[in-house]
Amino acid sequence: MKKLLIVFSFILTAQVSFGQSIFDKFEDNDEVATVVINKKMFEMISSISDEVDGDDAKEFASVAKSITELKIFTTEDTKVGEEFKAVMKKYIASEKLVELMRVKDKGQSVKVYVREGNSENFVKELIMYVKDTDGQNVLMTLTGNIDLRKIGKIADKVKGAESLKNIKVKTK
Amino acid sequence: MKKLLIVLLALVGLSACKDATVENYFVDNAEKEGYFALDLPASLIQMKTGISPEAKKTLSSIKKMNIIAMKKEGNAAHYTTAHKKFKALQKNTTYEDLMRFKNVGTQFSVKILGETDAVKQILIFADNKDMGFGVARILGDEMNPGKIIQLKNEMGNIDIDGNQLSVLHNLLN
Numbered sequence: 001m002k003k004l005l006i007v008f009s010f011i012l013t014a015q016v017s018f019g020q021s022i023f024d025k026f027e028d029n030d031e032v033a034t035v036v037i038n039k040k041m042f043e044m045i046s047s048i049s050d051e052v053d054g055d056d057a058k059e060f061a062s063v064a065k066s067i068t069e070l071k072i073f074t075t076e077d078t079k080v081g082e083e084f085k086a087v088m089k090k091y092i093a094s095e096k097l098v099e100l101m102r103v104k105d106k107g108q109s110v111k112v113y114v115r116e117g118n119s120e121n122f123v124k125e126l127i128m129y130v131k132d133t134d135g136q137n138v139l140m141t142l143t144g145n146i147d148l149r150k151i152g153k154i155a156d157k158v159k160g161a162e163s164l165k166n167i168k169v170k171t172k
Numbered sequence: 173m174k175k176l177l178i179v180l181l182a183l184v185g186l187s188a189c190k191d192a193t194v195e196n197y198f199v200d201n202a203e204k205e206g207y208f209a210l211d212l213p214a215s216l217i218q219m220k221t222g223i224s225p226e227a228k229k230t231l232s233s234i235k236k237m238n239i240i241a242m243k244k245e246g247n248a249a250h251y252t253t254a255h256k257k258f259k260a261l262q263k264n265t266t267y268e269d270l271m272r273f274k275n276v277g278t279q280f281s282v283k284i285l286g287e288t289d290a291v292k293q294i295l296i297f298a299d300n301k302d303m304g305f306g307v308a309r310i311l312g313d314e315m316n317p318g319k320i321i322q323l324k325n326e327m328g329n330i331d332i333d334g335n336q337l338s339v340l341h342n343l344l345n
Contacts, residue, residue, distance in 0.1 A: 033273075
């Protein structure tokens with residue numbers, strides 16, 4: 001009897017636990033273009049790529065499999081861009097994310113923060129904020145078990161994630 | 173203890189019924205004023221001659237497609253209510269989110285029911301601030317999106333819901 005109850009509670013929590021993140025409000029903002037790709041989609045992409053021949057596709061398949069969610073918010077509105085920055089700041093403070101890198105070059109600035117994973121090259125969460133020269137503001141969050149050395153693969157294949165190419169990791 | 177179980181059962185039951193609300197949405201609204209409804213049986217999909225047995229098998233996993241939509245223009249009277257219903261349907265939790273896109277007044281999302289390599293249903297939502305909204309449902313029997321996309325690549329122009337496939341396709345390119 002008790003077991004049954006536990007099973008039921010599990011089913012329930014599984015459904016409710018898709019919580020709202022603090023970034024979700026940007027989805028309802030008319031000034032913001034959003035792309036959200038969920039775990040199932042990555043699983044699908046992964047299995048599709050896996051069936052394609054070639055090492056490149058295989059490698060992409062393994063990267064895609066490791067990702068649980070990708071969100072990209074883009075805006076040209078300066079005010080909303082500032083909001084991106086503010087919300088991100090709040091988030092990294094409350095979640096204790098660490099800075100991975102910061103680049104400022106000719107009016108473009110890139111900031112990347114991560115939640116550290118089990119080993120040096122893996123992170124559980126990655127947040128990137130890019131302010132581009134043409135006034136574009138991009139906020140991106142990526143969760144999963146992410147291999148920083150392979151993150152560029154996503155940039156190659158998923159439209160809108162090009163800015164991920166900015167991430168360069170020293171490989172020893 | 174027993175009471176708790178009953179409550180839980182009821183909740184589980186409720187969430188299981190959500191699937192029925194999708195079915196109801198299509199059935200109930202198809203006849204209503206202002207809605208555009210279309211049912212496509214899979215037999216409408218053009219079968220090219222000389223396709224491989226595997227391709228045939230993939231194609232036959234798609235059973236049918238329903239589309240229901242409403243234009244904003246000329247439907248001022250019931251658009252707001254209808255749009256609310258559409259939004260509520262979009263929040264349905266029985267289906268799992270695949271992806272969502274939004275750009276200047278246009279929204280687009282895809283949900284599925286089933287496993288990634290054996291999809292039972294695909295729901296595609298489209299919503300434009302000025303034009304209107306629509307939802308398409310593809311029913312099938314263990315559809316494998318990977319195989320379907322491959323089909324499209326191999327055979328060029330099979331006429332199956334090219335739009336949403338091309339979205340998947342674009343993502344991968």
